[in-house]
Amino acid sequence: MAHYTIEDIARANPDFRKVLWTGKYAQIVLMTIPVGGEIGDEVHETTDQILNFVAGTGEAVLNGQSHRVEAGDLCAVAAGAQHNFRNTGDEPLVLYTVYGPPEHAAGASYATKVDADAAEAAGRDEPPHS
Numbered sequence: 732m733a734h735y736t737i738e739d740i741a742r743a744n745p746d747f748r749k750v751l752w753t754g755k756y757a758q759i760v761l762m763t764i765p766v767g768g769e770i771g772d773e774v775h776e777t778t779d780q781i782l783n784f785v786a787g788t789g790e791a792v793l794n795g796q797s798h799r800v801e802a803g804d805l806c807a808v809a810a811g812a813q814h815n816f817r818n819t820g821d822e823p824l825v826l827y828t829v830y831g832p833p834e835h836a837a838g839a840s841y842a843t844k845v846d847a848d849a850a851e852a853a854g855r856d857e858p859p860h861s
Contacts, residue, residue, distance in 0.1 A: 740827075741786075744761040744763050745842070748761070748840070749761045749839075750836065750837060751827070753858075756831055757830065759829055762828060764787070764789065765818060767818060769816060769817040770816045771848070772813065772814070777810050778810055779808065779810050780807075780829070781807050781828065783826055784806075785802055785826060785827065786822065788801045789824040791814070792814060793814050794813055795813070836850075837859050
């Protein structure tokens with residue numbers, strides 16, 4: 732069992748992406764999107780994702796429809812849905828996300844989106860296989 736004061740841990744995270752916990756069927760990932768930054772347009776074919784926003788403001792684009800997001804909001808993204816999240820505010824957009832099943836390498840941490848993208852392209856950010 733793992734216990735986290737998740738909003739405090741998420742707010743303290745300086746990294747673009749940091750895997751906090753990985754189980755057999757789900758994974759918790761912290762993200763801090765810098766001002767003007769974005770997660771990047773993507774589709775997870777076999778993974779559902781739930782994003783919980785704890786600080787900042789941004790824009791969620793889900794299957795071509797745009798919505799404002801801010802602290803306290805939750806977005807559920809079904810497997811196969813095209814999505815992106817952008818920081819449109821003047822402070823970091825901070826969130827934690829739950830993937831089911833895991834989407835990233837256990838324990839992975841990337842300071843920037845460039846680092847995260849490079850790890851994915853090189854095959855170093857593969858989720859564990861059950």
